[in-house]
Amino acid sequence: MKIGLAGLPMSGKTTVFNMATRANAQVRDFLAQTEEVNTGVIKVPDARIDYLSSVYKPKKTIYATIEFTDIPGVSKDETGFSRKTLGNIRICDALILVVRLFPEGGVPHIRQTIDPGRDLEELCLEFVFADLEVVTKRTERLAKDLKVGKKPESVREMDLLTRCQTTLEEGKFLAAMTFTPDEDTILRTYRFLTQRPMIVVGNCSDDQVKNPQDPSVKSFTAACEQRGLARVLISGKTEMEISTLSPEEEATFLQEFGIAEPGRSRLIKEGYRILNYISFLTVGEDEVRAWPIQKGISAVKAAGAVHSDIERGFIRAEVVAYKDFVEKGGMAGVKQAGLARLEGKDYIVEDGDIVHFRFNV
Numbered sequence: 001m002k003i004g005l006a007g008l009p010m011s012g013k014t015t016v017f018n019m020a021t022r023a024n025a026q027v028r029d030f031l032a033q034t035e036e037v038n039t040g041v042i043k044v045p046d047a048r049i050d051y052l053s054s055v056y057k058p059k060k061t062i063y064a065t066i067e068f069t070d071i072p073g074v075s076k077d078e079t080g081f082s083r084k085t086l087g088n089i090r091i092c093d094a095l096i097l098v099v100r101l102f103p104e105g106g107v108p109h110i111r112q113t114i115d116p117g118r119d120l121e122e123l124c125l126e127f128v129f130a131d132l133e134v135v136t137k138r139t140e141r142l143a144k145d146l147k148v149g150k151k152p153e154s155v156r157e158m159d160l161l162t163r164c165q166t167t168l169e170e171g172k173f174l175a176a177m178t179f180t181p182d183e184d185t186i187l188r189t190y191r192f193l194t195q196r197p198m199i200v201v202g203n204c205s206d207d208q209v210k211n212p213q214d215p216s217v218k219s220f221t222a223a224c225e226q227r228g229l230a231r232v233l234i235s236g237k238t239e240m241e242i243s244t245l246s247p248e249e250e251a252t253f254l255q256e257f258g259i260a261e262p263g264r265s266r267l268i269k270e271g272y273r274i275l276n277y278i279s280f281l282t283v284g285e286d287e288v289r290a291w292p293i294q295k296g297i298s299a300v301k302a303a304g305a306v307h308s309d310i311e312r313g314f315i316r317a318e319v320v321a322y323k324d325f326v327e328k329g330g331m332a333g334v335k336q337a338g339l340a341r342l343e344g345k346d347y348i349v350e351d352g353d354i355v356h357f358r359f360n361v
Contacts, residue, residue, distance in 0.1 A: 001292060003271050004069045004092035008119055010110050011100040012203040012236045014038065017070035019240040020264050037088055038070035044268055044290070048281060048322050048352060052288045055330060062289040064279050066271055068096075086130050086193070094197040094275050096267065097123050097229075101204035101216040102237070116220035120200060124227060125171060127193040132168040134190055135161050157186055168194070176228070197274035199267070200229045203236040206257060230270055234263035278351035281322065282306070283331075293349065300345035303357045313361035317343045322352035 007013040018024060021040030043063040053061045071088045089095065099116045100109065111118070142158045145151075160183050167177055173194035179187065187195065202208075202220045211217060217233065224231040239262065242253045254262060272278075272292075279290040280302055291305050299319075304311030324339045325331065334340050349355065 001065070001094075001271065001275060001277065002067045002069060002092050003094045003096055004071050004089055005096045005098055006071050006089055007098035007123065008100070008110060010107060011098045011119070012102070013098040014070050015236040015240050016096070016098050016201055016203060016234065016263075017068055019234070019236055019243050020267055021068050022243050036072065039067060040070075041065050041067045042264070042268075044272075044279075044292070045265065046279065046290050049288060049290050051326065052281065052283050052354075056283055056285060056288055058283075058285055058288045060287045060289075062287060064290040064292040066268060089193060089196075090191040092196065094199070094271060095193075096271075097198055097200045098203055098236075099123070099200055099220060099223075101202045101208055101214075101220055101233075103205065105205075114216055116202060116216055117223035120220070120223040120227070120229075124173070128168050128171055128173070131174065131190075131192045131194050132165065134192070135165045135168060138190075139165060160186060164192075173227070198229050199270045199274060200224050200231045201236075201263075201267070202231060202233045204233055206235050206238055209233050209235045210258065230274060232263070232266050232270060234266070235259075236263070239263045278349070280349050280351075280353045280355050282356065283354055295351070297349055298345060299343055299347040299349055299355075299357075302349045302355065303359065306357065309361045310357050310359045313359035314345055315358040315360055317347060317349075318356040318358065319343050319347070319349075320354040321350070322354060325354055 005013050005017050017038055017040065021042050023038065023040045043065055046063055049061060049063055069088065069092060071092075072082075072085050097120065099120050100114065101116050103114060139158060139161050142154055142161070145154055146158065160179075164174055164177070164187075167174060174187070174192050175195050175197075200220075202217065204214075204217065208214045208217050212221070220233075221231065235257075238257060239259070242250050242257075242259075243262070243264065245253060250262070254260075276295045277292050278295050279292050282289050282291065291302070293302050293305050299317040300311055300314045303314050303317070319341045320331065320334050320339065324334050324337075328334045328337050328339065331340075
């Protein structure tokens with residue numbers, strides 16, 4: 001799972017990245033912007049894995065992970081994102097757009113004034129224009145091909161992209177459109193930015209995070225609602241500083257600042273939600289592990305997340321619900337109560353399922 005952080009320079013994007021990953025990436029001013037990409041991998045906290053590890057005492061405990069990528073902002077010698085930056089954004093599974101709410105405080109805004117609504121719309125339109133450029137070039141090529149011969153697949157693609165072009169020219173995201181499964185397959189090859197799941201982080205001050213009536217917070221909220229985008233308010237600078245502390249000190253300072261849940265945890269939860277991810281679990285004396293998969297995946301496909309050989313030779317999945325494991329005091333109690341199940345390849349794996357795959361290759 002790869003989530004990219006995008007935003008205007010001086011929005012605090014790298015600060016949010018450092019907060020999320022506990023990294024120490026260099027925070028630069030606008031004139032020192034480079035195309036360097038910062039990457040950090042974090043473990044997804046999971047109390048179920050903690051509990052199962054305490055029961056099995058395995059040699060290895062492996063949590064699900066999220067890779068965060070801090071992508072450079074607007075290039076200083078261009079009016080928008082550079083091609084390299086757009087390429088880095090396209091390979092991400094989801095995006096976090098960082099929008100500045102915090103006041104000057106010695107950090108000038110590249111547009112001279114603080115206006116979250118304007119900044120978010122600028123970012124959104126950059127994505128729209130980038131996708132429109134891709135669509136325009138492809139439809140021009142298809143138009144030439146169709147003059148030579150009208151292949152059915154080219155006609156269908158032309159019709160699809162023409163509809164996409166109309167939506168983009170209206171300044172709207174392709175995510176607002178409805179497509180058939182076959183159309184989704186065609187569009188997936190283009191990796192359109194406006195189809196990416198997105199979270200908008202309002203990078204604000206300690207006072208703003210507690211005040212929904214703050215003018216910048218209201219502007220931010222209204223802009224997110226207009227675009228239909230999920231939003232999270234985070235006091236980036238404060239939480240970045242707190243994230244460098246030990247877990248015990250971090251808990252104390254979060255309480256002192258009135259932060260009920262760390263921004264890092266909220267970003268992880270939102271990332272799982274917008275990507276429609278869940279985790280199934282495997283247990284044993286050698287390893288206790290969380291496996292992230294998209295919700296709605298069948299048992300045989302989940303087996304492939306562990307190893308392609310298990311998917312190829314899939315026979316059955318032994319499934320135990322995590323809550324049953326806890327309530328019955330372990331695997332023996334679950335089996336005695338008749339709550340362990342054998343499921344076939346079409347079984348839809350649920351969040352928290354403890355699974356053992358039977359297979360033969």
